[in-house]
Amino acid sequence: MAQAEVKVGLLRHKIEILEALAANLATQCWAIQQETIKGLPRLLKEYDRLFLELTENEERLADCGEERRTSEAALLQEEIEKKQLRLMQASSHLLQKAALEKASVSGRLKSRNVKRQVRAQYVTSWAVLTRGRLINEKG
Known part of the structure; x- marks a missing residue:
């Protein structure tokens, strides 16, 4: 009975x-939407830490063995499967959103760089003509 209680505790921790x-x-999804990079490294480190914790929990669950399942453990296992499915869907949605945002940002940067290059060429052409000459020179 004690092992079943340990397994239920591990399942709750997994949830x-x-x-x-x-x-x-x-x-992370909010940060990508807001184009905020400031907190993303911390979020990604926390995500990695949580995944490591999840794998350790899985190893402990595997060490527990497959004893007969209690009704509480079965309910928890169903809830875990639903949460894992939602998590995978959210993760794929996040990747798609990040790819779209990357394309959008790169397009805006290219547009801005082209405008800057055109403006710089126009300004520099006049700067070359007037360099070294006095504008109000009598002559």
Whole structure:
């Protein structure tokens, strides 16, 4: 009975980790939407840490063995499967959103660089003609 309680505790901990991963993904999605890079490294480190914690939890669950499943463990396992599916969907959505945002930002940067280059060529052509000459020179 004690091993079943340990397994239920590990399953609950796994649910907590999955919820933390989902919250982290939501924050990453918001940061990408706002084009904020400032907090992304911290979020990605936290995401990696949570995944490491999840793998350690999985190893402990595997060490627990496959004893007969209690009804509580079965319910928790169903909830875990649903959360994992939602997490995978959110993760793929985040990757798609990031790819679209990357394309959008690169397009805006190219447009800005082209405008800057055209403006610089126009200004420099006049600067070359007037360099070294006095504008109000009598002559």
